[in-house]
Amino acid sequence: MKSNTEKFGKTPHQPSLWTRADALKVHADDPTTTQPLVSADFPVLSNEVFIWDTMPLRDLDGNITSVDGWSVIFTLTADRHPNDPQYIDENGNYDITRDWNDRHGRAKMYYWFSRTGKDWKLGGRVMAEGVSPTAREWAGTPILLNEQGDVDLYYTAVTPGATIVKVRGRVVTTEHGVSMVGFEKVKPLFEADGKMYQTEAQNPFWGFRDPWPFRDPNDGKLYMLFEGNVAGERGSHKVGKAEIGDVPPGYEDVGNSRFQTACVGIAVARDEDGDDWEMLPPLLTAVGVNDQTERPHFVFQDGKYYLFTISHTFTYADGVTGPDGVYGFVADSLFGPYVPLNGSGLVLGNPSSQPFQTYSHCVMPNGLVTSFIDSVPTDESGTQIRIGGTEAPTVEIKIKGQQTFVVAEYDYGYIPPMLDVTLK
Numbered sequence: 001m002k003s004n005t006e007k008f009g010k011t012p013h014q015p016s017l018w019t020r021a022d023a024l025k026v027h028a029d030d031p032t033t034t035q036p037l038v039s040a041d042f043p044v045l046s047n048e049v050f051i052w053d054t055m056p057l058r059d060l061d062g063n064i065t066s067v068d069g070w071s072v073i074f075t076l077t078a079d080r081h082p083n084d085p086q087y088i089d090e091n092g093n094y095d096i097t098r099d100w101n102d103r104h105g106r107a108k109m110y111y112w113f114s115r116t117g118k119d120w121k122l123g124g125r126v127m128a129e130g131v132s133p134t135a136r137e138w139a140g141t142p143i144l145l146n147e148q149g150d151v152d153l154y155y156t157a158v159t160p161g162a163t164i165v166k167v168r169g170r171v172v173t174t175e176h177g178v179s180m181v182g183f184e185k186v187k188p189l190f191e192a193d194g195k196m197y198q199t200e201a202q203n204p205f206w207g208f209r210d211p212w213p214f215r216d217p218n219d220g221k222l223y224m225l226f227e228g229n230v231a232g233e234r235g236s237h238k239v240g241k242a243e244i245g246d247v248p249p250g251y252e253d254v255g256n257s258r259f260q261t262a263c264v265g266i267a268v269a270r271d272e273d274g275d276d277w278e279m280l281p282p283l284l285t286a287v288g289v290n291d292q293t294e295r296p297h298f299v300f301q302d303g304k305y306y307l308f309t310i311s312h313t314f315t316y317a318d319g320v321t322g323p324d325g326v327y328g329f330v331a332d333s334l335f336g337p338y339v340p341l342n343g344s345g346l347v348l349g350n351p352s353s354q355p356f357q358t359y360s361h362c363v364m365p366n367g368l369v370t371s372f373i374d375s376v377p378t379d380e381s382g383t384q385i386r387i388g389g390t391e392a393p394t395v396e397i398k399i400k401g402q403q404t405f406v407v408a409e410y411d412y413g414y415i416p417p418m419l420d421v422t423l424k
């Protein structure tokens, strides 16, 4: 693989590197960066559907927004199939684990509303069947645009391909609830280009998804973060000195880590409305460290850019590891350089006794972190599990300079608004 300088030139910026040395500092079970144990007797939001990635309605500055006193979240959602013969095992029992593991292939965008920032009521599907151009509606961001209630939903249209798209609709409230209307015309925005961002042709396991648009608090322009992999044929990437970082003797061997090539992508809008986008070089790369930096998002605090992204144990490269959870990086300006929070990047990981208890964390500007419950062990050995598919308890972290600390835990799926918009 070409070096960053050869590949991206001198402008506009050099991607920051999450190095193997940084990742060697990741320590599971540090109480300041570990999510409290989720109890196996958690309540579920719905017996009809699984939910996972949760996307609170917000404005372009990142503020979680309620409308006319109603909080709104969007979720990736799939039907549960307790009576479908396809998911009944040889003993006649519902194989919920298999049903849950198959969910990505039938993911659809649903919305929920609440007066309390929890106890969510199911609103329904955002787009009618047939509106979205592909089989899967994957993660993104709903943006409240104005006091008329216009909403741009940015999301990922997946299979075939993976395209960042958006669809415009409107939120309508009554004293009884919320509905989403419109959402009828999906506009493709962009796909991986093979020069900066890896394509499916270069790697069938590529990732290109999870748009997170925002207005830069400093230059006022409209940008978008997304998940990608660094361009190039699978196996061609080089894990050199820069990617390794400053490691102790005995840690120079990078094994097969060239297959792990995650990056956080960024694009800038050419227009005010965000209909026309130009991809820029990644903000952050993790070549030789990790293969997935999913759902990247920002918290703007104390004049700094706090960049958060979720990742898995199974996507780490040879010789480095860490828990499933949310990782973070901080910079003084949008284009970096970014340094890993807490030295390692780890901000909130699952405890090693319950490695899959939660995932898809979203750090909100008020320090609250929402996530979903994946599976929680129900016996000592961890062989019996209970599948979640529902909201996890919300955790609060304090962000201080280059460090973060877990400081509180709240109710399941607690996502309070930061501002309320009265619709005109």
Ligand code: FRU
Pocket: 052, 053, 076, 104, 107, 138, 139, 140, 156, 209, 210, 227, 294, 295, 359, 360
């Ligand atoms: C995170 C994620 C996203 C993707 C979705 C697919 O949990 O992997 O990156 O959009 O889930 O279900």
